[in-house]
Amino acid sequence: MRLAIDVHLDYAFPEPADVLLQVEAAALPDQRMDSESLVIHSDHPIRAVTGEDGIGQRCWAHAEQRLVADYHAIVSVERRSIDLKALGATPVRELPPEVIRYLLPSRYCESDRFEHFVRRQFTGLSGGALGAALVDWVRGALEYSSAATERGGGALTTFAERRGVCRDYAHLLVALARAAEIPARCVAVYAPGVQPADFHAVAELWLAGEWHLVDATGMSDASDMVRVAVGRDATDIAFMTIFGTAQLFAQSVTVRRL
Structure with missing residues (x-):
């Protein structure tokens, strides 16, 4: 591509x-x-x-x-699209040192506040199957709304209001993944077909020893995203x-x- x-x-x-x-x-x-x-x-x-x-x-x-x-x-x-469900889990104790910080809460990804929800909502899932379920849940739970940019806030606000822009989708997915013991980071990308056309934010999940791009909005695919920057949340990728x-x-x- x-x-x-x-x-x-x-x-x-x-x-x-x-x-x-x-x-x-x-x-x-x-x-x-x-x-x-x-x-x-x-x-x-x-x-x-x-x-x-x-x-x-x-x-x-x-x-x-x-x-x-x-x-x-x-x-x-x-880059090819990968079926997340086929990827195994990595025990947190075996994570590379540079990945560990992406398990921890950050300013806009309050992952420690979602641990109970993740345990109850996604019981029995792990690894890529859990990652795919988190993506599907965020995509189905949120409504894309540019009005959400006016109030800012992090994953908790988005979870409560059930609406947001690409940054909010990424924050919520990253927070849920970290709460599920899957390292996750926010990524600024360029991608065709994004509406409205703009800088785009997606997530990357650490599964089976590698980072995998995912867009919870459904507007772009890993095979046609161009990474610009990565980080803990929107603060790092602005x-x-x-x-x-x-x-x-x-x-x-x-x-x-x-």
Whole structure:
């Protein structure tokens, strides 16, 4: 699968501010960068830093009055969809050290508050069968609603309101998986067919010794996602973190199959 990615960001800043951008597709064994260009219109130097878990990179920029960024890439995705139900469980005591933190609660994934629910709702399941059941439950329980972006909140809020956007689906799935002793992390991706077209958030579950991409919204498939960043929750994978205030002028994300 080859995908063309085009991103345009245009923000105004009433006062100078530092900005951390995370929009570049990550170069990984299952996604090859055929071409790539990031242009940030700024009078100040840009500094790149490595992303979480060594995946992708972030860029520091300093904005005065206006910040415009354009990103273009063509990526070949070499990844097949996997049937989660066929994957076995990994005892937590055998997890690699770098994976352990994805078992623990984080700001927007309050997994410790879901342990009782998971034990009662998914009795008798383990490993990939449990992971698949969690994905199905989140997809069936939630209603996709852009109005949910106005109130923010984490997995607990989404669980109570039963609605959200892609970030909320990912937070809830990750929280439930961690409560079920399946390491899980949030992932920023580009994917075709996402509605509305935008930066997209999904989850990755650690099963059978590997990370596996899953989209609880059902809008994208592991075979046509391009990873940008990974992390504990939305805090780590935000496409833009502004250390100050900003006003949106224009923003567009387009992902096309070639």
